[in-house]
Amino acid sequence: MSDLTVPATVPDRDPGVDPYRLPRSVVPSRYDLTIEPDLAAFTFEGTCITTIDVVERVDRIVCNAIELDITRAGVVFEDGRTIDAARIELDETTERATLHFDTPIEAGIRVLHTEFTGTLNDKLHGFYRSTFTDTDGVDQVIATTQFEATDARRAFPCWDEPDFKAVFGITLVIESDLTAVSNGAEVSRAPRDSDAKHVVRFADTMVMSTYLVAFIVGPLDVTDPVDVSGTPLRIVYPRGKGHLTDFALEVGAFCLDFFAEYFGVAYPGDKVDLVAVPDFAFGAMENLGCITFREALLLVEPTEVTQPELQNVTDVIAHELAHMWFGDLVTMKWWNGIWLNEAFATFMEMMATDAFRPEWDRWASFGLSRTMAFDTDSLETTRPIEFPVVSPADAEGMFDVLTYEKGAAVVRMLEQYLGANPFREGIRHYIAQHAYGNTETTDLWDAIESVTEEPVRRIMDSWIFQGGYPLVTVDLVNDGGTLRFGQEPFAYAGDLGEGDAAVESELKARTWPVPLIFTQAVGEIVTFEQELLERDGLDVALFEPVDWVLANTEGTGFYRAAYAPDLRASLVAKAQAELSPIERYGLVDDAWAAVLADRMTAVEFLEMAEAFAAETDLSVWQRIVAALGSLDRLVEGDDRAALATRIGLLVRPALLRLGLTPATSETDRDRELRGVLIEALGVLAVDPVMRTEARALVGLADSASTADPSVLAASIAVVAASGGAEDFDVFVERFHTATTPQEELRYLYALAAFDDPELVDRLTAMTLTDEIRSQNAPYLLARAMGNRTQGPRAWAFVHEHWQTLGERFPSNSIVRMLSGIRSLSDPAVAQDVYAFFEEHEVPQGDKQLAQHLERLEVNVALRARASDALAHHLAHHSAR
Numbered sequence: 001m002s003d004l005t006v007p008a009t010v011p012d013r014d015p016g017v018d019p020y021r022l023p024r025s026v027v028p029s030r031y032d033l034t035i036e037p038d039l040a041a042f043t044f045e046g047t048c049i050t051t052i053d054v055v056e057r058v059d060r061i062v063c064n065a066i067e068l069d070i071t072r073a074g075v076v077f078e079d080g081r082t083i084d085a086a087r088i089e090l091d092e093t094t095e096r097a098t099l100h101f102d103t104p105i106e107a108g109i110r111v112l113h114t115e116f117t118g119t120l121n122d123k124l125h126g127f128y129r130s131t132f133t134d135t136d137g138v139d140q141v142i143a144t145t146q147f148e149a150t151d152a153r154r155a156f157p158c159w160d161e162p163d164f165k166a167v168f169g170i171t172l173v174i175e176s177d178l179t180a181v182s183n184g185a186e187v188s189r190a191p192r193d194s195d196a197k198h199v200v201r202f203a204d205t206m207v208m209s210t211y212l213v214a215f216i217v218g219p220l221d222v223t224d225p226v227d228v229s230g231t232p233l234r235i236v237y238p239r240g241k242g243h244l245t246d247f248a249l250e251v252g253a254f255c256l257d258f259f260a261e262y263f264g265v266a267y268p269g270d271k272v273d274l275v276a277v278p279d280f281a282f283g284a285m286e287n288l289g290c291i292t293f294r295e296a297l298l299l300v301e302p303t304e305v306t307q308p309e310l311q312n313v314t315d316v317i318a319h320e321l322a323h324m325w326f327g328d329l330v331t332m333k334w335w336n337g338i339w340l341n342e343a344f345a346t347f348m349e350m351m352a353t354d355a356f357r358p359e360w361d362r363w364a365s366f367g368l369s370r371t372m373a374f375d376t377d378s379l380e381t382t383r384p385i386e387f388p389v390v391s392p393a394d395a396e397g398m399f400d401v402l403t404y405e406k407g408a409a410v411v412r413m414l415e416q417y418l419g420a421n422p423f424r425e426g427i428r429h430y431i432a433q434h435a436y437g438n439t440e441t442t443d444l445w446d447a448i449e450s451v452t453e454e455p456v457r458r459i460m461d462s463w464i465f466q467g468g469y470p471l472v473t474v475d476l477v478n479d480g481g482t483l484r485f486g487q488e489p490f491a492y493a494g495d496l497g498e499g500d501a502a503v504e505s506e507l508k509a510r511t512w513p514v515p516l517i518f519t520q521a522v523g524e525i526v527t528f529e530q531e532l533l534e535r536d537g538l539d540v541a542l543f544e545p546v547d548w549v550l551a552n553t554e555g556t557g558f559y560r561a562a563y564a565p566d567l568r569a570s571l572v573a574k575a576q577a578e579l580s581p582i583e584r585y586g587l588v589d590d591a592w593a594a595v596l597a598d599r600m601t602a603v604e605f606l607e608m609a610e611a612f613a614a615e616t617d618l619s620v621w622q623r624i625v626a627a628l629g630s631l632d633r634l635v636e637g638d639d640r641a642a643l644a645t646r647i648g649l650l651v652r653p654a655l656l657r658l659g660l661t662p663a664t665s666e667t668d669r670d671r672e673l674r675g676v677l678i679e680a681l682g683v684l685a686v687d688p689v690m691r692t693e694a695r696a697l698v699g700l701a702d703s704a705s706t707a708d709p710s711v712l713a714a715s716i717a718v719v720a721a722s723g724g725a726e727d728f729d730v731f732v733e734r735f736h737t738a739t740t741p742q743e744e745l746r747y748l749y750a751l752a753a754f755d756d757p758e759l760v761d762r763l764t765a766m767t768l769t770d771e772i773r774s775q776n777a778p779y780l781l782a783r784a785m786g787n788r789t790q791g792p793r794a795w796a797f798v799h800e801h802w803q804t805l806g807e808r809f810p811s812n813s814i815v816r817m818l819s820g821i822r823s824l825s826d827p828a829v830a831q832d833v834y835a836f837f838e839e840h841e842v843p844q845g846d847k848q849l850a851q852h853l854e855r856l857e858v859n860v861a862l863r864a865r866a867s868d869a870l871a872h873h874l875a876h877h878s879a880r
């Protein structure tokens with residue numbers, strides 16, 4: 001395990017020191033893999049003929065394997081001679097197979113032949129089974145793969161490290177009525193001589209890493225291919241869902257062309273299949289040419305979903321397709337580089353979505369993702385974006401908000417600072433230079449630096465190798481004649497006195513070269529400037545008095561801003577007229593963070609939010625409403641009712657401006673804004689009229705609703721927050737009978753919002769049954785822990801059933817489930833949580849768990865600090 005303050009380095013490559021790195025004495029170049037799954041017995045058999053370069057004479061061959069029974073292994077020589085391994089040793093700790101030979105194998109190109117069997121597990125990793133009920137009510141089984149990070153070794157013996165790239169020639173032996181897909185295009189399909197099974201052969205892949213291999217077998221249907229500049233694109237889906245595939249085809253076709261143009265290189269595979277899998281641990285996976293998805297992130301009927309749901313589908317398809325170049329064609333050398341792989345794909349996903357639907361204003365909604373990254377990066381237990389990765393558990397721990405969202409934000413900051421075109425030239429240079437190869441993070445910075453001649457590596461090293469981020473301070477000095485920018489590390493106030501003093505003083509000393517882009521207004525003249533804000537700060541001479549200053553133009557910098565009081569007041573006053581939505585978003589977001597950092601009071605925040613009554617942008621409202629929801633957790637009884645009244649006074653006029661019914665001329669974002677305001681009014685403001693209206697809109701008496709999807713989704717949330725057992729039953733029924741994946745999730749996740757201990761008990765009990773898929777149950781429990789009043793009860797359930805949940809849910813989802821504790825704030829509950837995790841651990845998410853625990857501490861501290869003052873204010877003041 002690595003420590004927060006240890007500088008990141010490439011792990012030691014000496015296999016004698018590092019038990020997780022394979023020796024380099026034998027290097028594979030090609031796998032001819034044949035797999036025969038048995039979908040009834042949940043088993044598979046395989047053979048693999050691996051072409052290997054024996055670099056030096058060896059008496060053993062070491063590769064990766066786990067949960068495989070290797071029944072035979074032998075080396076075949078040019079003259080046909082085979083030497084079988086005398087002994088095959090499996091080590092579960094290092095997940096390795098060691099093949100011992102009595103006769104040493106001389107250096108040269110050799111062929112290793114292995115035969116093995118395994119189980120189609122239900123843990124959603126390796127080669128596993130996924131099930132669904134078809135349209136005739138028949139239970140069906142799919143055998144599918146998920147190999148990233150280190151689970152290819154569960155399906156076949158292999159050199160399972162990203163820089164052992166090789167060609168894969170895959171053959172699947174399947175029942176004649178099933179469909180099979182893999183990375184390459186199908187080249188032949190014929191009945192086997194010995195029985196009626198079909199042998200399906202796929203084209204060789206390009207050289208690539210083991211974690212990108214995929215094969216899927218089952219009762220699947222396939223759309224007709226769409227020709228995208230010569231690449232056939234198809235959607236593969238469980239039978240019966242063909243009507244939900246058009247949108248994914250449209251997005252996929254757009255993105256393939258978009259990325260080929262952006263990267264300046266044609267798509268590197270021979271076809272693209274986008275595959276919907278009913279049980280899937282992650283969101284989606286970028287297997288070359290055979291990309292797997294959760295159903296809700298691929299199959300969609302655009303007229304029946306909300307704008308965020310549709311944008312989510314677009315994002316994820318774009319993200320995975322970006323990986324075909326950035327990740328699959330050019331790959332990190334080792335898992336410490338996973339952050340760049342994911343950060344860059346996240347950045348490209350937004351760029352592609354922004355190009356696909358400019359009216360969605362994708363960079364404005366990126367503000368919400370950036371907020372999530374800030375929220376973790378404001379903690380003492382944050383981590384550097386890049387850190388040493390030794391074990392597979394370390395690699396698993398890298399898939400978090402800092403890798404994806406902070407990583408993407410700092411890439412975006414660099415791109416905006418350098419300019420979009422010079423940045424893209426740097427990327428093209430990097431892709432061309434390293435195609436089919438493996439890279440370190442610094443190779444990217446060097447490529448961009450060589451094109452732009454900016455100090456890219458120095459800037460990025462400081463953002464990548466130290467955790468946290470700066471608060472940029474803005475002051476007027478010298479009688480208003482000088483604008484002074486400074487920086488200090490931003491941190492929440494949550495330390496209850498148990499922090500490590502050495503860590504704290506190291507944190508306080510951090511500085512960054514900040515790519516500062518700022519706006520200043522003098523009279524009618526508004527100008528933009530950019531400077532690198534270094535450790536010593538920056539003075540800008542003013543020749544005329546400045547009207548207002550904004551320190552993060554277009555919100556592209558990964559930093560927060562704190563203004564001197566006068567500057568802040570003038571900025572808030574000008575916000576609606578002069579700032580863009582993402583800039584206003586930043587103003588609100590920074591203010592709420594200031595409350596958590598004890599730099600602003602909750603009362604000051606409430607009054608500032610009320611200054612946004614004329615706001616019209618979706619993202620800004622989403623941020624305001626979320627922060628008001630946090631305020632709502634600080635007060636009880638009459639004070640809470642007074643807050644509800646204040647929220648109603650703020651939100652109701654905005655909803656009246658929009659009206660309850662969508663207008664044909666309005667944008668997708670306006671439609672969604674209506675939903676946000678309805679939910680705020682019905683849930684936080686406890687508006688009785690809205691609650692009645694929501695019940696009517698959900699159509700509780702009828703079987704379906706004809707409401708606009710955003711209005712419907714919001715109404716479902718309102719009914720859940722105020723509903724009882726009968727409503728709960730209706731929601732469970734609708735979850736089971738939903739006709740789209742999105743509708744299914746909408747009703748399922750709404751179950752976590754009911755405010756009734758008995759219903760919470762019913763819900764948590766359901767997570768222990770097959771009624772709820774293990775891919776969804778952890779997220780449902782996270783939501784249940786986020787329930788304002790019932791959260792502690794949901795936590796008690798997790799506490800009590802810890803071991804069962806750990807066995808039942810995918811390994812990667814445990815720490816995500818625990819994100820629910822970030823919403824708790826009761827000191828007694830917090831003590832129980834802390835005590836529990838003194839005794840229990842989550843090795844694959846130890847850093848994230850520490851962050852969840854510290855975030856809980858921040859809530860407890862805020863509650864102790866702010867509740868009384870907010871209550872007092874609400875009792876004695878009404879809205880200004």
Ligand SMILES: [Zn+2]
Pocket residue numbers: 286319320323341342345
């Ligand atoms: Zn990704």
